[in-house]
Amino acid sequence: xxxxxxxxxxxxxxxxxxxxxxxxxxxxxxxxxxxxxxxxxxxxxxxxxxxxxxxxxxxxxxxxxxxxxxxxxxxxxxxxxxxxxxxxxxxxxxxxxxxxxxxxxxxxxxxxxxxxxxxxx
Amino acid sequence: xxxxxxxxxxxxxxxxxxxxxxxxxxxxxxxxxxxxxxxxxxxxxxxxxxxxxxxxxxxxxxxxxxxxxxxxxxxxxxxxxxxxxxxxxxxxxxxxxxxxxxxxxxxxxxxxxxxxxxxxxxxxxxxxxxxxxxxxxxxxxxxxxxxxxxxxxxxxxxxxxxxxxxxxxxxxxxxxxxxxxxxxxxxxxxxxxxxxxxxxxxxxxxxxxxxxxxxxxxxxxxxxxxxxxxxxxxxxxxxxxxxxxxxxxxxxxxxxxxxxxxxxxxxxxxxxxxxxxxxxxxxxxxxxxxxxxxxxxxxxxxxxxxxxxxxxxxxxxxxxxxxxxxxxxxxxxxxxxxxxxxxxxxxxxxxxxxxxxxxxxxxxxxxxxxxxxxxxxxxxxxxxxxxxxxxxxxxxxxxxxxxxxxxx
Numbered sequence: 001x002x003x004x005x006x007x008x009x010x011x012x013x014x015x016x017x018x019x020x021x022x023x024x025x026x027x028x029x030x031x032x033x034x035x036x037x038x039x040x041x042x043x044x045x046x047x048x049x050x051x052x053x054x055x056x057x058x059x060x061x062x063x064x065x066x067x068x069x070x071x072x073x074x075x076x077x078x079x080x081x082x083x084x085x086x087x088x089x090x091x092x093x094x095x096x097x098x099x100x101x102x103x104x105x106x107x108x109x110x111x112x113x114x115x116x117x118x119x120x121x
Numbered sequence: 122x123x124x125x126x127x128x129x130x131x132x133x134x135x136x137x138x139x140x141x142x143x144x145x146x147x148x149x150x151x152x153x154x155x156x157x158x159x160x161x162x163x164x165x166x167x168x169x170x171x172x173x174x175x176x177x178x179x180x181x182x183x184x185x186x187x188x189x190x191x192x193x194x195x196x197x198x199x200x201x202x203x204x205x206x207x208x209x210x211x212x213x214x215x216x217x218x219x220x221x222x223x224x225x226x227x228x229x230x231x232x233x234x235x236x237x238x239x240x241x242x243x244x245x246x247x248x249x250x251x252x253x254x255x256x257x258x259x260x261x262x263x264x265x266x267x268x269x270x271x272x273x274x275x276x277x278x279x280x281x282x283x284x285x286x287x288x289x290x291x292x293x294x295x296x297x298x299x300x301x302x303x304x305x306x307x308x309x310x311x312x313x314x315x316x317x318x319x320x321x322x323x324x325x326x327x328x329x330x331x332x333x334x335x336x337x338x339x340x341x342x343x344x345x346x347x348x349x350x351x352x353x354x355x356x357x358x359x360x361x362x363x364x365x366x367x368x369x370x371x372x373x374x375x376x377x378x379x380x381x382x383x384x385x386x387x388x389x390x391x392x393x394x395x396x397x398x399x400x401x402x403x404x405x406x407x408x409x410x411x412x413x414x415x416x417x418x419x420x421x422x423x424x425x426x427x428x429x430x431x432x433x434x435x436x437x438x439x440x441x442x443x444x445x446x447x448x449x450x451x452x453x454x455x456x457x458x459x460x461x462x463x464x465x466x467x468x469x470x471x472x473x474x475x476x477x478x479x480x481x482x483x484x485x486x487x488x489x490x491x492x493x494x495x496x497x498x499x500x501x502x503x504x505x506x507x508x509x510x511x512x513x514x515x516x517x518x519x520x521x522x523x524x525x526x527x528x529x
Contacts (some may be wrong), residue, residue, distance in 0.1 A: 011128060052339075052389075052393050053392035067400050069396075
């Protein structure tokens with residue numbers, strides 16, 4: 001089963017960290033990466049640039065509207081993600097708990113819906 | 122101290138102060154109360170953990186502490202109705218949208234047009250960023266007494282002008298937003314000026330200006346100019362490590378070692394300006410300046426730079442702000458794009474600009490263009506004045522090197 005581990009955190013938290021504090025968080029991600037490799041888990045994960053770099057698209061009345069900036073106005077922003085292929089939700093949560101950002105933010109764990117199939121072309 | 126608490130408290134501070142000023146009605150009382158609450162948070166959070174909403178926690182604790190203090194001082198009887206009402210208000214629920222509004226109010230108040238820009242910067246440092254008077258003095262190269270005086274004057278000016286602690290009406294917003302951007306830009310330039318001769322690649326003022334720009338960009342979600350300002354600051358800061366050579370001599374953009382530029386900052390700055398342009402806003406001044414900076418940042422060499430595009434962008438900028446400084450930049454860009462006759466004509470039009478009489482960049486640019494067209498004597502004379510007006514030892518050393526090359 002594949003799970004998305006979505007990392008939500010107020011962007012100011014990262015911005016206000018000094019280099020040593022940032023290094024500590026990155027070391028936590030390094031440790032998680034190493035652990036996933038050790039356990040033989042297939043996974044990927046990336047950080048995202050801040051929401052100031054976002055573009056949002058909406059299709060309304062047949063017209064695509066483009067606006068710069070993020071879609072949602074929220075206190076915490078999507079900061080990055082992991083996608084892990086594991087046997088159970090418990091395992092996914094175990095890895096999620098190792099994501100260092102959970103001290104100031106929130107990790108949302110969601111299974112991929114792999115039963116939705118695209119129609120034949 | 123738990124290392125994770127510092128960034129959380131630092132991020133919360135401006136929002137806490139902003140709300141407290143509204144609730145308590147007094148800037149000084151609000152800042153004292155916020156400080157007390159931060160101290161309490163450091164003690165409590167290490168034991169109990171960080172609360173779900175740190176800002177609401179801090180505001181509640183600070184407000185309760187301030188009211189206790191007021192009661193003790195017996196000052197509560199002499200206060201106006203709003204504070205007395207507040208004492209009887211049950212525990213406050215801080216609504217998140219209210220906090221955002223409070224932040225906007227605070228920034229608008231600090232950047233009120235009734236204040237002169239220098240005073241705005243001091244006030245932003247104190248109130249929004251939580252600098253102490255000593256830190257402000259150090260940052261702005263003032264004595265502590267002078268910094269104190271500037272802050273006192275700021276508060277007096279706010280009082281005299283009858284400035285309301287409020288969000289301006291919708292029709293005033295664009296003009297006020299410009300004042301906010303200008304104050305951030307000024308803060309940034311203050312930081313830039315502090316490190317002229319120094320090999321360090323940043324200064325606290327530059328970092329704080331970027332932090333403030335990020336915060337403001339999040340608040341003015343619909344405003345491409347604020348985001349463009351953030352991109353401009355990032356792209357300018359990215360080049361700082363290359364602006365001096367190993368001997369501490371100034372290196373102009375076209376001669377910089379581009380491998381020393383900060384690639385992470387460039388990636389983010391370019392990504393922001395790409396996003397802003399993708400939404401096809403009518404371009405404003407910061408958008409154009411950031412676009413010019415992005416072109417430089419992405420060029421592999423000075424010769425590879427898309428100079429005609431830069432000339433075109435300066436022309437668009439001239440359409441928005443008809444300033445001789447922009448015209449001068451256009452003239453120099455023309456020279457780099459190989460259009461020497463056009464560059465000379467553009468420079469000739471600027472020769473009698475009053476504003477340029479003691480403007481160092483004018484003489485440096487004039488010397489450069491004269492040298493390009495082989496008028497060595499005219500170039501030497503312009504370099505002489507440019508050296509006399511040089512803002513730093515590093516600039517002087519660079520210009521002297523240019524003169525030596527003329528003679529070679």
